[in-house]
Amino acid sequence: xxVIKNRGKQRMGMRDxxxxxxxxxxxxxxxxxxxxxxxxxxxxxxxxxxxxxAIIHGLxxxxxxxxxxxxxxxxxxxxxxxxxxxxxxxxxxLLVAAWVWKWRQVKEETRNYPSISFIxxxxxxxxxxxxxxxxLFRCVIRYPNxxxxxxxxxxSTDRTYEVAQTTIRINRKILPYIQGEVIKHGSNLGKASxxxxxxxxxxxxxxxxxxxxxxWEPSAINHLANFMDTDNEAAVTGYIHPSDGDDERNLYxxxxxxxxxxxxxxxRCAQALGNAVLVVPGPIGMYRTEVLQEVxxxxxxxxxxxxxxxxxxxxxxxxxxxxxxxxxSVTIAPTSFKMFWNQRIRWFTGGLHNILCIHKNLLxxxxxxxxxxxxCLITGYGGAAIELAAVLGTxxxxxxxxxxxxxLYNLLMFLPLMLAxxxxxxxxxxxxxxxxxxxxxxxxxxxxxxxxxxxxxxxxFDSMIKYILGKKGIWEKTxxxxxxx
Numbered sequence: 158x159x160v161i162k163n164r165g166k167q168r169m170g171m172r173d174x175x176x177x178x179x180x181x182x183x184x185x186x187x188x189x190x191x192x193x194x195x196x197x198x199x200x201x202x203x204x205x206x207x208x209x210x211a212i213i214h215g216l217x218x219x220x221x222x223x224x225x226x227x228x229x230x231x232x233x234x235x236x237x238x239x240x241x242x243x244x245x246x247x248x249x250x251l252l253v254a255a256w257v258w259k260w261r262q263v264k265e266e267t268r269n270y271p272s273i274s275f276i277x278x279x280x281x282x283x284x285x286x287x288x289x290x291x292x293l294f295r296c297v298i299r300y301p302n303x304x305x306x307x308x309x310x311x312x313s314t315d316r317t318y319e320v321a322q323t324t325i326r327i328n329r330k331i332l333p334y335i336q337g338e339v340i341k342h343g344s345n346l347g348k349a350s351x352x353x354x355x356x357x358x359x360x361x362x363x364x365x366x367x368x369x370x371x372x373w374e375p376s377a378i379n380h381l382a383n384f385m386d387t388d389n390e391a392a393v394t395g396y397i398h399p400s401d402g403d404d405e406r407n408l409y410x411x412x413x414x415x416x417x418x419x420x421x422x423x424x425r426c427a428q429a430l431g432n433a434v435l436v437v438p439g440p441i442g443m444y445r446t447e448v449l450q451e452v453x454x455x456x457x458x459x460x461x462x463x464x465x466x467x468x469x470x471x472x473x474x475x476x477x478x479x480x481x482x483x484x485x486s487v488t489i490a491p492t493s494f495k496m497f498w499n500q501r502i503r504w505f506t507g508g509l510h511n512i513l514c515i516h517k518n519l520l521x522x523x524x525x526x527x528x529x530x531x532x533c534l535i536t537g538y539g540g541a542a543i544e545l546a547a548v549l550g551t552x553x554x555x556x557x558x559x560x561x562x563x564x565l566y567n568l569l570m571f572l573p574l575m576l577a578x579x580x581x582x583x584x585x586x587x588x589x590x591x592x593x594x595x596x597x598x599x600x601x602x603x604x605x606x607x608x609x610x611x612x613x614x615x616x617x618f619d620s621m622i623k624y625i626l627g628k629k630g631i632w633e634k635t636x637x638x639x640x641x642x
Contacts, residue, residue: 189257193249194242200574201241208570212563220563229557236547237571243536244578252585255426259482259589269386271362272303273378274446276355278348279308279369283316285402285489287324290337292372294328297335300378305336308369309355312345317369348439349458356449364446366464371397371440371488380484381443391476392444392468394437395484396421396590407492411602412609415583418599422482422590423582429480431525435533436465437478441486448476459515461629462507469516472526482590498616505620509538510629541617548611579603 212218275293279286290306297304308321318341325337340354356364363385367373377395385393399413428434437444442464452470460466471478491497512520512530520530551568558564583603584594594600 186257189253190250193253194246196249197242197246200245201238204241204571204574205237205567208567211570212566216566218562218566220560222559222563225557225559229554229559232550233554236543239540239543239547240575243540244575244582247532247536248578248582251423251427252582254430255423255589258426258430270300270302270379270382271386272360273297273300273305273382273443274355274359274361274364275304275306276352276359276364276366277306277308277321277369278311278351278355278366279313279317279321280311280345280348280351281313281315281317282369283313283320285370286317286321288402289367289369289372290321290324291328292375293367294332294335295375296373296378298332298375300382303334303336303361305338305360307337307355307358308339309351310339310341311348311351312342349463352463353453353458356446356453359446359450361446363443364449365441365443366439367441367486368439368488371486373441374485374487377441377484377486380481381441384479384481384484385443385445388479389477390479391448391471392437392442393479393481393484394425394434394443395441395480395486396482397438397440398485398487399490400487401492402489405597408602408605409492409494409497409609410490411599412606413490413497414597415586415599415602415606416609418586418590418596419583422586425480426482426589428529431529432477432479433472433524433526433529434468434478434480435526435529436462436468439464440488441484460507460510461503462511465507465511466515469511469519473516473519494612497612501613501616502620502623505538505617506624506629508533509620509624513624538617538621541614541621544614545618576604579606 209220212220277286277289277293282289286308290308293306306325308325310318310321318339321339325339329335329337338358340358342351342354352366355366363382365378365381381393381395384390397417399410399417401407401410405411405414425434448471449467452467452474456470458466468478491500512534520527555561555564555568580600580603583606584600587596587599588594590596
């Protein structure tokens, strides 16, 4: 294992040019990361004054302030300060980090194409498994080394096993040099057990784990394999495009495309800048097989978010975990409120279980990773409580306002500021994710993104309460529509 950890020392020459290029920017980085905080302070300090002047001179309303408890003022300023510094300062800093990461990416060099094993854990996936398997066969058509595809049917009650076998048999008639098999569990043991079963059978130097409701773009395998070898990664993931498998006109799908462009196009890039990728998600992930086998031989997965747990385990052991946005996959995403809610409850509960219990020691490591985990806790879960309190408490703030009309006017002027900041950040996220500021006119849906955000905030708060009460969640399979072939 030390060979893998020390491998990077032999390849430092590959990054010399990039490091030299980056050196001249070192002195400018404090300025780059300081700009969002300066903008946040300007907005926080001067927007209320400008809004007041606009209300008095533009709308002709002079506030008639009545004596009000200090707690009212403190609450209003806390909510306003939270938004200004979180969205503009922290959000802007993440955009800067993502831009720096994209600017300084290590150039891939075709050095080695390791043999690869694809593991597809599947439970009741008869509608999507065929497309998933076919996409992987297309990936390895031009891959210059051995490849195998292992499907693990984890006790499905539908025709997943038969569909998987048939799809492998049909594709092997065209590509007989690609091995393929289907393993069947007698009962549903859980996704982690299905992955473990596949990994134990893997013969490749690297193992790719692919959700059965996802499929890879043909170039993804080459990008990931090259990047792992060039940058000495123990694991690497790529960009995930949420879809319904059809025309992608469903509002939930559109809003999730906005969400993923922010989460992967910005936040995941910012994580990669500090070698602190938090999760190698199920739809697209590649690992060095010996590392993954060692993890499974040492410990049993305990959470309902096994991908998060595995990634944090790799981080804890000091391995590099990378991200490459050129490697892309498509995944079937929730298309209804119930499906979306159940998915997020699982994600958020599993996240808490990993951060606060399984890998709690990482919170106190002196690494960029630790800071990101605290960020997830404070802004993700603590922020959920604050945002819910702000939304639900607005009627009370209005009722006890010293001048209700003046408060209402201020609120109406604050909304365009929120929208403007959101549109700017969303446009940059789409540019990072799809290389276009308004990919498929997604930017036009930004005002509706607050719907998805409110559902996420509510789900985080709900999962936080459940976790406090001792509920660590269960893995629940949600049905989805069949994708168009």
